[in-house]
Amino acid sequence: MRLTVNGVDHDLDLDLRTTVLDALREHLGLTGAKKGCDHGQCGACTVLLDGRRVNSCLLLAVAHQDAEITTIEGLNDHPVQRGFLDHDGFQCGYCTPGQICSAVGMLDEVEKGWPSAVTQDSDRLSDSEIKERMSGNLCRCGAYPNMVPAIHQAAGR
Amino acid sequence: MTATAQGSVGAPLGRLEGPQKVTGAARYAAEYPQDDLAYGWIVPSPVACGTLDAVVVDPLQDAIAVLWHGNVPALAAVDDPELAVLQSEKISYRGQPVALVIADSLEAARRAAQTLSLSITAGEKPDTVLREDHPGLYTPETVNPSFPAESAMGDVDKALKSAYIAIDEVYSTPALHNNPMEPHATIARWDGDSLTVFDSNQHPSGVAATLGEIFGAANVHVVAEHIGGGFGSKGTARPNAVLAALGARVTGRPVKVVLPRQQMFSIVGHRTPTIQRIRLGADRDGTLTAIDHQATSQSSRLFEYAEQTAVVTRHMYAAPNRRTGHQLARLDMPTPRWMRAPGEAPGMVALECAVDELAERLGMDPIELRIRNEPAVEPESGEPFTSRHYVECLRRGAQRFGWSGRDHRPGRRREGDWLIGTGVAGATYPTMVQPSTARVRRLAPDRFEVAIGAADLGTGARTILAQIAADALGVPASAIDIKIGDSTLPVASVAGGSSGSASWGWAVTGACRALVASSSPEAVFDTTELVGKQGTAGRHAFGAHFAEVRVDTVTGEVRVSRLYGMYAAGRILNPRTARSQFLGGMIMGMGMALHEEGVLDPAFGQWVNNDLAGYHIPAHADVEEIDAEWLDEHDDQINPMGSKGIGEIGIVGSPAAIVNAIWHATGIRVRDLPVRLDKLLPDLGA
Ligand code: FES
Ligand code: FES
Numbered sequence: 001m002r003l004t005v006n007g008v009d010h011d012l013d014l015d016l017r018t019t020v021l022d023a024l025r026e027h028l029g030l031t032g033a034k035k036g037c038d039h040g041q042c043g044a045c046t047v048l049l050d051g052r053r054v055n056s057c058l059l060l061a062v063a064h065q066d067a068e069i070t071t072i073e074g075l076n077d078h079p080v081q082r083g084f085l086d087h088d089g090f091q092c093g094y095c096t097p098g099q100i101c102s103a104v105g106m107l108d109e110v111e112k113g114w115p116s117a118v119t120q121d122s123d124r125l126s127d128s129e130i131k132e133r134m135s136g137n138l139c140r141c142g143a144y145p146n147m148v149p150a151i152h153q154a155a156g157r
Numbered sequence: 158m159t160a161t162a163q164g165s166v167g168a169p170l171g172r173l174e175g176p177q178k179v180t181g182a183a184r185y186a187a188e189y190p191q192d193d194l195a196y197g198w199i200v201p202s203p204v205a206c207g208t209l210d211a212v213v214v215d216p217l218q219d220a221i222a223v224l225w226h227g228n229v230p231a232l233a234a235v236d237d238p239e240l241a242v243l244q245s246e247k248i249s250y251r252g253q254p255v256a257l258v259i260a261d262s263l264e265a266a267r268r269a270a271q272t273l274s275l276s277i278t279a280g281e282k283p284d285t286v287l288r289e290d291h292p293g294l295y296t297p298e299t300v301n302p303s304f305p306a307e308s309a310m311g312d313v314d315k316a317l318k319s320a321y322i323a324i325d326e327v328y329s330t331p332a333l334h335n336n337p338m339e340p341h342a343t344i345a346r347w348d349g350d351s352l353t354v355f356d357s358n359q360h361p362s363g364v365a366a367t368l369g370e371i372f373g374a375a376n377v378h379v380v381a382e383h384i385g386g387g388f389g390s391k392g393t394a395r396p397n398a399v400l401a402a403l404g405a406r407v408t409g410r411p412v413k414v415v416l417p418r419q420q421m422f423s424i425v426g427h428r429t430p431t432i433q434r435i436r437l438g439a440d441r442d443g444t445l446t447a448i449d450h451q452a453t454s455q456s457s458r459l460f461e462y463a464e465q466t467a468v469v470t471r472h473m474y475a476a477p478n479r480r481t482g483h484q485l486a487r488l489d490m491p492t493p494r495w496m497r498a499p500g501e502a503p504g505m506v507a508l509e510c511a512v513d514e515l516a517e518r519l520g521m522d523p524i525e526l527r528i529r530n531e532p533a534v535e536p537e538s539g540e541p542f543t544s545r546h547y548v549e550c551l552r553r554g555a556q557r558f559g560w561s562g563r564d565h566r567p568g569r570r571r572e573g574d575w576l577i578g579t580g581v582a583g584a585t586y587p588t589m590v591q592p593s594t595a596r597v598r599r600l601a602p603d604r605f606e607v608a609i610g611a612a613d614l615g616t617g618a619r620t621i622l623a624q625i626a627a628d629a630l631g632v633p634a635s636a637i638d639i640k641i642g643d644s645t646l647p648v649a650s651v652a653g654g655s656s657g658s659a660s661w662g663w664a665v666t667g668a669c670r671a672l673v674a675s676s677s678p679e680a681v682f683d684t685t686e687l688v689g690k691q692g693t694a695g696r697h698a699f700g701a702h703f704a705e706v707r708v709d710t711v712t713g714e715v716r717v718s719r720l721y722g723m724y725a726a727g728r729i730l731n732p733r734t735a736r737s738q739f740l741g742g743m744i745m746g747m748g749m750a751l752h753e754e755g756v757l758d759p760a761f762g763q764w765v766n767n768d769l770a771g772y773h774i775p776a777h778a779d780v781e782e783i784d785a786e787w788l789d790e791h792d793d794q795i796n797p798m799g800s801k802g803i804g805e806i807g808i809v810g811s812p813a814a815i816v817n818a819i820w821h822a823t824g825i826r827v828r829d830l831p832v833r834l835d836k837l838l839p840d841l842g843a
Contacts, residue, residue, distance in 0.1 A: 015262055015264045015265075017264040017268075018262075018264060022263060022264075025187075025188070026262075026263060029190060030181070031181065031184065031185075031187075031188035032180070032181020032182070033181070034185075034338070034339070034385070035187075035340070035415070036338045036339070036340070036418070036769070037418040037768060037769045038417060038418065039418065039768060039769070039770070041418075041768060041769040041770045042338065042418075042769050044338055071181065072179075072180060072181035073180065073181045073182075075180075081179040081180065084175075084179050085171060085175050085176065085179055088171070088172070088733050088734065088736075088737050090175075090178055090179070090615075091386070091615030091616070091617070091734075091737055091738070091741060092337070092338065092339065092383075092384060092385045092386040092614055092615025093174070093177075093178030093179075093183055093383065093385065093615065094185065094337075094338040094339040094385025094386060094615075095338045095385075096178050096179060097179075097181045100179060128778075130777070131777040131778045131780070132777070132778050134777040135776040135777045135778040137777070138338065138769060138774055138776060139338065139777075140336055140337055140338045140386050140388070140745075140774055141338070141386055141615050141737075141741045142740055142741035142742070142743070142744030142745060142775065142780075143737060143740075143741065144744065144775075144776075144777045144780045145740050145780060145783050146737060146740075147777070
């Protein structure tokens, strides 16, 4: 089986039941993507699949052999990472890789003009837009208030 | 801002491990590569009581081993019976680990566990529901950790009878689940008689000692470098650590056991449900004449954990006649344990909602009512407070929040379909210090290593200890290499009870001062004796929480439009990480007020919403405007830094402030948390 992660092709011998998340964590040593629930309920496992944010615990590795997977390890000094550092956008850090990958994917969705449940007619990236669009990523430490300015900063405002 | 040699403490230094956390490089317990690793999967009991008679493994599944009480080596008993895993046929609650399946892969272990047949003799209909009139209620000898279960002064009944106004209400809070984002996880490996354990916990020194006792091993090395939250649930060794070590011993391979989210609801502890009766008597001017707080909670058959729910009432307000008490029922249910501010968090829901009800009945400003009852000394001990700036928190917080001019009558502000209200509640948390030892070494003339077996669960402990050491040595924080999260470092106390920074910081200060005073390249400092000489009374942090909510009259939806905390919690060692911690506590308090609830299936003794879809913890969109500030307090009677603890006070009182604001918005008193919309809708009368 083949997986392309952060631009590197890997030949792997995986169980058909192995998820993308378990392939990353247990077989490729890429433990940046976290497992918080294994059920698509927390967002800790968020990675980018062909540029779109996905919960990697819900994807079977065997079904994504042709995809380009980008994990937190593949983000190179991204403005979202800088924003999280500058604004203390985390505490324990366990949800953080997922939050960051999710924010990267989310900013791209905004860029493309995809609406969210709270989008009014303006295309301004308001606080409530960020909160709505990031609500699939839970943070038990409650670091949310600092993630909003972190994401604003990354969005260049 | 960079910290200077003279003033690292108090500077908003960024987390030292921040770069690792935002790049995925920070390693958590389940993430240490091992050769020949095997995976363990816990099989939970499907019944709440009974006996496990046999285990039948599906021969088609490729398990390496299936451990259960019929085939595991005996373990030495320790004071937590929950750690005697797989030692008995007896089943004490649904979800209790009854077997461990070990396989070459995660997928194989999980499947083999799912297909395992358990032959069980189920017990009688399980007793699972806490009631105020439960026939098994008793008064425990002490409540967590070692307070007397009861206290009394004066004549409460007489005072209540003759009071100008008396309040008598029952408040209840549900089972709450810690749910740190990182599941409890362990990798265990034996090298001969030495055990190495990578474990997600709040107390590496303590977990090492416990595992050493259980396995009779002299050499136990616990690594907990990064911990993805714990909130009390990782304060002691949990069954996953024992099971992984057991599995590794039996198979001779390193074994990894990570709890699936669903199992965390039963195995690692949770906050007990509480039923609390509060009675207050007051004069016409609001002076309290009597306070009575009686709390009922539950524990498991296995282990007596008695939440200290009413203890907070012993030091909050003045009143000549006062009584507190605790009753406990032992049920066929999982063991409750510590969850962020055990005791204070649920206790202050009842007390601070009752005080609000009293203010309503008296037609008083609830802030003025609280100030009127400010005690001069700790009411029950009669000891002075080392520092108490509760009134200042209320007054200053009120100013910052914009309280003045509030119409104290409910249901007066409406915008479209929304009713708007504001509420206030006090906050407090005991200031604790525990014995710890630190070591400092001079590596080079301008380079120091500070080592202590502390744990950073996201609190910022690593950073703060470096700041403390820097000041004590008179060097910049960048000159410090800080080593924590490892049981081979000098013994440290648990990261719990908001006591971490105070306890470890004291040891670090002592070691650094000793190094400066001597010419040797290394100094070690143990605070055991100093801590032992300290008193315990009159030591608390205080604060005030303010909330503004809006309630949709059509749907009953509650939104917290503003949440604000003002604290007097000793010297704030790092304003950047402190603010984050306060806000995190307040957000968890919002969850307690509005969202969180372990829903019980009484027939099976099962938390039915045992995942993150069914158990709602606050999400981004739940948090609107929120802020935390603090007064400049420096308490030099507590520790050399002048600090108190800040990890838990944010969840104390914030739920009550929200519930009181909901009443102010709607006129509806909900006394049974969480305030779900179905509890408001019948009375909203849009
Ligand atoms: S681990 Fe994938 S969403 Fe939680
Ligand atoms: S930083 Fe701890 S869960 Fe988000």
